[in-house]
Amino acid sequence: MSALSDKARRIEAILDELHPAPPIPLDHVDPFTLLVAVALSAQTTDKKVNQVTPALFARAPSPQAMRELSVEEIHALIRQVNFAGTKAKALRRTAEILCDEHGGEVPASFEALVALPGVGNKTASVVMGQAFGEETFPVDTHILRLAHRWGLSKGRTPDEVSADLKRVFAHSSWNKLHLQIIYFGRSHCPALRHDLTKCPICSWAASKARIAAESRGLTKPKSARKRPPRATPS
Numbered sequence: 156m157s158a159l160s161d162k163a164r165r166i167e168a169i170l171d172e173l174h175p176a177p178p179i180p181l182d183h184v185d186p187f188t189l190l191v192a193v194a195l196s197a198q199t200t201d202k203k204v205n206q207v208t209p210a211l212f213a214r215a216p217s218p219q220a221m222r223e224l225s226v227e228e229i230h231a232l233i234r235q236v237n238f239a240g241t242k243a244k245a246l247r248r249t250a251e252i253l254c255d256e257h258g259g260e261v262p263a264s265f266e267a268l269v270a271l272p273g274v275g276n277k278t279a280s281v282v283m284g285q286a287f288g289e290e291t292f293p294v295d296t297h298i299l300r301l302a303h304r305w306g307l308s309k310g311r312t313p314d315e316v317s318a319d320l321k322r323v324f325a326h327s328s329w330n331k332l333h334l335q336i337i338y339f340g341r342s343h344c345p346a347l348r349h350d351l352t353k354c355p356i357c358s359w360a361a362s363k364a365r366i367a368a369e370s371r372g373l374t375k376p377k378s379a380r381k382r383p384p385r386a387t388p389s
């Protein structure tokens with residue numbers, strides 16, 4: 156077994172201990188409501204999305220009901236999320252396409268999903284994984300940062316990092332690890348400077364050079380970094 160596989164197994168064992176059964180953080184009841192929730196979560200916290208979706212899903216629990224609403228009505232229901240105007244237009248158009256081209260259902264096909272307005276690789280992967288049970292490894296900002304810190308990937312884009320993670324972790328663990336790493340990042344990675352030597356994973360998985368650089372303050376805390384360019388679709 157390579158050193159990288161060994162490291163991946165150790166990381167997975169720690170994540171299994173810390174987050175044995177990570178729940179899906181976005182409230183939903185079926186593939187359509189999951190697709191909508193994930194689309195709304197771009198550049199918006201899951202908590203905010205979960206505050207908005209009960210009223211939205213009460214009015215539009217299905218593509219058929221969503222297409223009955225005007226863009227303005229959808230916008231009024233989701234105005235608390237970022238980019239509400241763009242997302243309202245995309246949701247309305249998505250509902251039309253689902254009704255006209257997919258029999259009113261969310262297609263269980265990655266290619267068909269990324270063809271929907273505002274749906275990129277990450278959203279399609281989340282829906283394929285969490286609604287249809289396909290093992291996928293969507294990469295958000297937490298996962299991208301931690302894959303770098305843990306020395307599992309040098310990829311520059313979410314797609315490159317996802318490909319690296321798929322190489323080092325067993326296929327059957329991808330969906331679980333996607334959620335576990337997100338929860339680990341949320342619970343362990345502070346906004347301000349922190350001590351890598353006290354972290355259950357970075358303390359042994361990060362390179363000595365990175366630990367030394369961070370302890371000398373040579374790398375910026377995440378709160379001080381420039382935000383990555385907005386990626387829509389997500």
Ligand code: SF4
Nearest residue numbers: 343344345351354357
């Ligand atoms: S050292 Fe910091 S960035 Fe690395 S996993 Fe731990 S808390 Fe997160």
